[in-house]
Amino acid sequence: MKLLAQKLFENRFVAIEASLLLSDVDLKLLNLYYSLAEAPAGVLLMSDETASVPGGYPVLILIAIALLVFLFIITRREHRPYHVEPEPEFKTGFDKFEQIVENHSDLVAVIDSNNCFLYVNEAYCDLFGKSPRQLIGTSFSLDETGTGTPATADILQELALPPHQVEFNQRAMTQKGWRWISWVFKSVSDAGNGTALIVGTGTDITERKMEQEALKASEESYRGLFNSVNEAIYIQTKDGTFLDVNDHACKMYGYSRLELIGRSPEILSAPGKNDLDSLRTIIEKAYKGEVQHLEWWGKRKNGEIFPKSITLNSGSYFGKAVVIAVARDVSDQKQYEESIRLSEYRLRTLADNIPNGDVYLFDRNLKFLIAAGTELKRLGFSSKQFEGKKLEDVLDAETTQALLPMYRTALLGEKVNSEYTFRDSIYQITVLPLYNKDGNIEFGMSLVQNVTRQKNYEQALRNSEERFQAFMQYLPGVAFMKDSQGRYMFANELLTRLFHKHKTDWLGKTDFQLYGSNTARQIVMNDRKVIDSGKGIHIIETIGEGEHATQWITAKFPIPDKHGNRVLVGGIAVDITDRIKVEQKLKISLKEKEVLLKEVYHRVKNNLQITSSLLELQSAHVRDEYDRELFRESQNRLSTMAMIHEQLYKTDNLSSINMQDYITSLVNGLLQSYDAGDVTTDIRVDDTMFTLDTAIPLGLIINEIVTNSLKYAFRKQVQRENRLTIRLNKRAENVMRLIVADNGPGLPSQDVIDSKKSLGMELIEALTSQLGGKLDIKSDGGAVFAITFPGSKA
Numbered sequence: 001m002k003l004l005a006q007k008l009f010e011n012r013f014v015a016i017e018a019s020l021l022l023s024d025v026d027l028k029l030l031n032l033y034y035s036l037a038e039a040p041a042g043v044l045l046m047s048d049e050t051a052s053v054p055g056g057y058p059v060l061i062l063i064a065i066a067l068l069v070f071l072f073i074i075t076r077r078e079h080r081p082y083h084v085e086p087e088p089e090f091k092t093g094f095d096k097f098e099q100i101v102e103n104h105s106d107l108v109a110v111i112d113s114n115n116c117f118l119y120v121n122e123a124y125c126d127l128f129g130k131s132p133r134q135l136i137g138t139s140f141s142l143d144e145t146g147t148g149t150p151a152t153a154d155i156l157q158e159l160a161l162p163p164h165q166v167e168f169n170q171r172a173m174t175q176k177g178w179r180w181i182s183w184v185f186k187s188v189s190d191a192g193n194g195t196a197l198i199v200g201t202g203t204d205i206t207e208r209k210m211e212q213e214a215l216k217a218s219e220e221s222y223r224g225l226f227n228s229v230n231e232a233i234y235i236q237t238k239d240g241t242f243l244d245v246n247d248h249a250c251k252m253y254g255y256s257r258l259e260l261i262g263r264s265p266e267i268l269s270a271p272g273k274n275d276l277d278s279l280r281t282i283i284e285k286a287y288k289g290e291v292q293h294l295e296w297w298g299k300r301k302n303g304e305i306f307p308k309s310i311t312l313n314s315g316s317y318f319g320k321a322v323v324i325a326v327a328r329d330v331s332d333q334k335q336y337e338e339s340i341r342l343s344e345y346r347l348r349t350l351a352d353n354i355p356n357g358d359v360y361l362f363d364r365n366l367k368f369l370i371a372a373g374t375e376l377k378r379l380g381f382s383s384k385q386f387e388g389k390k391l392e393d394v395l396d397a398e399t400t401q402a403l404l405p406m407y408r409t410a411l412l413g414e415k416v417n418s419e420y421t422f423r424d425s426i427y428q429i430t431v432l433p434l435y436n437k438d439g440n441i442e443f444g445m446s447l448v449q450n451v452t453r454q455k456n457y458e459q460a461l462r463n464s465e466e467r468f469q470a471f472m473q474y475l476p477g478v479a480f481m482k483d484s485q486g487r488y489m490f491a492n493e494l495l496t497r498l499f500h501k502h503k504t505d506w507l508g509k510t511d512f513q514l515y516g517s518n519t520a521r522q523i524v525m526n527d528r529k530v531i532d533s534g535k536g537i538h539i540i541e542t543i544g545e546g547e548h549a550t551q552w553i554t555a556k557f558p559i560p561d562k563h564g565n566r567v568l569v570g571g572i573a574v575d576i577t578d579r580i581k582v583e584q585k586l587k588i589s590l591k592e593k594e595v596l597l598k599e600v601y602h603r604v605k606n607n608l609q610i611t612s613s614l615l616e617l618q619s620a621h622v623r624d625e626y627d628r629e630l631f632r633e634s635q636n637r638l639s640t641m642a643m644i645h646e647q648l649y650k651t652d653n654l655s656s657i658n659m660q661d662y663i664t665s666l667v668n669g670l671l672q673s674y675d676a677g678d679v680t681t682d683i684r685v686d687d688t689m690f691t692l693d694t695a696i697p698l699g700l701i702i703n704e705i706v707t708n709s710l711k712y713a714f715r716k717q718v719q720r721e722n723r724l725t726i727r728l729n730k731r732a733e734n735v736m737r738l739i740v741a742d743n744g745p746g747l748p749s750q751d752v753i754d755s756k757k758s759l760g761m762e763l764i765e766a767l768t769s770q771l772g773g774k775l776d777i778k779s780d781g782g783a784v785f786a787i788t789f790p791g792s793k794a
Helices: 002-010 014-020 025-037 048-052 056-075 088-103 122-128 152-159 206-228 247-253 276-287 333-352 374-378 397-411 452-473 493-498 517-533 577-619 625-650 659-673 692-713 750-755 759-771
Strands: 107-112 117-120 165-174 177-189 195-204 232-236 242-245 292-299 305-317 320-329 357-363 368-373 416-422 425-435 441-450 478-483 488-491 537-543 550-560 566-575 656-658 679-685 689-691 722-732 735-742 774-779 783-790
Touching (some): 107 122, 152 165, 152 177, 152 195, 177 206, 247 292, 276 305, 292 320, 333 357, 333 368, 368 374, 374 441, 397 416, 397 425, 397 441, 425 452, 452 493, 517 537, 517 550, 517 566, 550 577, 577 625, 625 659, 625 692, 656 692, 659 679, 659 692, 659 722, 689 692, 692 722, 692 759
Antiparallel strands (some): 107 117, 107 195, 165 177, 232 320, 292 305, 305 320, 357 441, 478 488, 478 566, 550 566, 656 689, 722 735, 735 783, 774 783
């Protein structure tokens, strides 16, 4: 029996199974008990010795479970051949086993061949939140306990086969949430080799599972990180043997990982180009913690030789001291450095030629690599003040605080646009990430542009737009703009108010949608003239029809776009309906007054002619020749005035006289009066119109001078041509000059003229004074009268 107990400790289930197969059940139980009772007390009390035995701890539990269940079955049999009360010693041992099972932290469950619970310990009940009463007799199932758990039927099927034991992990929903439980199930056979019962012990391994997953993730992360490094990495022992290499090392040399592990560095060394003895010394120094750098010639699997740079340092590889070597292919380094220098030159050249702008290049540590531009110099900075330094090393705290978030955001891969005011200037700042050939962000670039002038222009434009809107709204006329399709794009307040339409009723509409067809056709035709000609027009347009029609004087003009294309039509219109009505009335009134004035001129002329005729009749009874001459002169004077009135009522112009026609008619009348057909006249008068106030005194002056010439200059018959010359010309702005001359014997001296002034001379001087003019008289191949006076044209 001691051997049976020993087997129980060596194997969790074999001893129990063997004892249960004995023919005498009670004898089996008692022998098992006594065998166990003889074991040291420390075993039952979970001594250190028991804990050190492989599988010892679960064995005690399984033994106790077997005894408990066996006793449960025996004591509840309906038909027993005999009944033996357990001895006190047996009951004491059984209580010890029961205490072990109930107080143990592991889970214990026993199910029968029908898959129903026979027993569960307190730990199982606590974990799943149910009492033994709720579980005993119910079916045990693993089908819905969690992902990765085998089905109950699969477990039972596997237990039926040797060795009748199954180990598996279950993910179950418990009072503590989802937990991982490691189960060991063992079937106990009955006399017929069928399954009598199934005993299971479970351990909560959630924390261990998490540790395993974390370790697995850590290993995966290590391998992922190890292989993601864009440089060749070798893990070497103290003597240089390769323990591990990353993917980039395999790619660099063309070998697989298995081909390199366990090999020495000689396999990767170019023959005859490296000092292998010194390499061993370098590896030893690196192993001791001294960082080593060296240039090396490598050899690829295909035999290609290339230069590389290697850094060696000490490290740890899964708890083992190793040398970690990092190698980089530098065959393209010179070309890369030249490319960098060229790019930097281009960038600086670009920056120095950006109007009012700067370019800043910074690394991932926010240190400036390049700082250049015209604005930098204008602000009094130099490139050296920025390059190699950070923002806070150069700029004030406020500016640094404003710019740093932009720089950091760019290094995260996002482009930033912002405005910032610095030293009374407004700057547009664009910060963007720069990627290397592998798609990783390597640098950031800040483009800075002084937009102060642009912002001022935009503000001025807004102010101008506001002024334009205010001007248009308060304009004492309607204002509008249309596109090339005739759709209204703008209508001021007055336009919407006069036509009782809201602004939204105008915008986007055409004239055909707003007016009748006749009105719209007229408006569109005028718009087309403006677009086609590219010139403004002034027209009168009729809006509406019949008694509701209104007249508008409209100025329309083209509005070009920035390319000079005529795309808009602008217009300003004023309602002149009332003014036209007033003008029509004034025209009627003026016509009536013109008829009346012509009648007055006609009557004045007739009266003057009647007076002249009376003088002529009276002169026929005058015997004295001198007196008769006086009557003639008076007649001529009256005819001079009558002639002006005759011209006025015969022309459409009732306020001014055409001097060319008037002077010609006046001189011809005087020649006829004195029967001086032999006198040649030379009359040259500018195309000038004078009012009555100027024409009448000027005509009387000419009458007196010409009469004097006809009476005295040509009375003696001599062998010469009698010539009379008259000029009326403009001398300066608003200055006229009248010259009347003959080619007679001339005038006496000025003293004689002054002493013997005639009525005609007095009239000439008086009328000259009335005109505000100046009279000059001289004898130069005849008598010459020159009068300069202000011109008062009609």
